[in-house]
Amino acid sequence: EDQVTQSPEALRLQEGESSSLNCSYTVSGLRGLFWYRQDPGKGPEFLFTLYSAGEEKEKERLKATLTKKESFLHITAPKPEDSATYLCAVQAWWGNKLVFGAGTILRVKS
Amino acid sequence: DGGITQSPKYLFRKEGQNVTLSCEQNLNHDAMYWYRQDPGQGLRLIYYSQIVNDFQKGDIAEGYSVSREKKESFPLTVTSAQKNPTAFYLCASSIDRAQETQYFGPGTRLLVL
Numbered sequence: 001e002d003q004v005t006q007s008p009e010a011l012r013l014q015e016g017e018s019s020s021l022n023c024s025y026t027v028s029g030l031r032g033l034f035w036y037r038q039d040p041g042k043g044p045e046f047l048f049t050l051y052s053a054g055e056e057k058e059k060e061r062l063k064a065t066l067t068k069k070e071s072f073l074h075i076t077a078p079k080p081e082d083s084a085t086y087l088c089a090v091q092a093w094w095g096n097k098l099v100f101g102a103g104t105i106l107r108v109k110s
Numbered sequence: 111d112g113g114i115t116q117s118p119k120y121l122f123r124k125e126g127q128n129v130t131l132s133c134e135q136n137l138n139h140d141a142m143y144w145y146r147q148d149p150g151q152g153l154r155l156i157y158y159s160q161i162v163n164d165f166q167k168g169d170i171a172e173g174y175s176v177s178r179e180k181k182e183s184f185p186l187t188v189t190s191a192q193k194n195p196t197a198f199y200l201c202a203s204s205i206d207r208a209q210e211t212q213y214f215g216p217g218t219r220l221l222v223l
Contacts, residue, residue, distance in 0.1 A: 096141075
């Protein structure tokens with residue numbers, strides 16, 4: 001069974017304090033790994049898709065990386081507006097659905 | 111602007127009542143999905159549709175029904191058989207099954223009176 005585990009459950013950072021969020025996965029043939037950002041009471045906003053180990057993608061202060069077992073979302077010099085829940089999901093080659101982790105709640109204080 | 115709209119934003123259900131959540135997209139996407147989000151859990155797939163007049167059950171379809179009569183619309187009905195309907199419901203779409211990236215609507219929060 002495909003599974004996604006995200007850690008930590010919650011993370012508090014000071015503005016400018018860089019850190020990483022982890023997404024560990026098991027899947028029978030990875031088609032793609034997805035990162036989303038979700039603000040309270042809103043739908044998830046697409047950030048990145050990663051397809052193969054070694055791939056990296058960046059957007060502003062965010063950088064996503066992928067290995068054969070996990071993905072990291074690195075946040076460099078975060079700002080309060082980066083506060084949100086970050087969701088990770090995987091899709092297998094044979095499946096239609098995304099399997100989501102429970103998310104990491106990030107709070108950045110000024 | 112292209113996007114996905116969901117209505118209403120909040121919905122209240124009385125015991126024994128069926129309620130329908132609306133999802134509309136103007137992205138010309140073939141595939142549409144319904145997810146349920148509960149606190150502390152990942153999103154779980156209820157139903158999905160890859161093409162008009164066709165849909166498949168997801169992991170938690172019991173107590174729910176859908177229709178796909180138009181490409182733009184994928185309404186979800188929460189029936190009285192769903193005993194724990196309180197949750198945040200999210201609709202998503204993708205260009206087609208081969209294009210994996212799913213884009214989400216703003217969500218509907220369903221509460222039981």
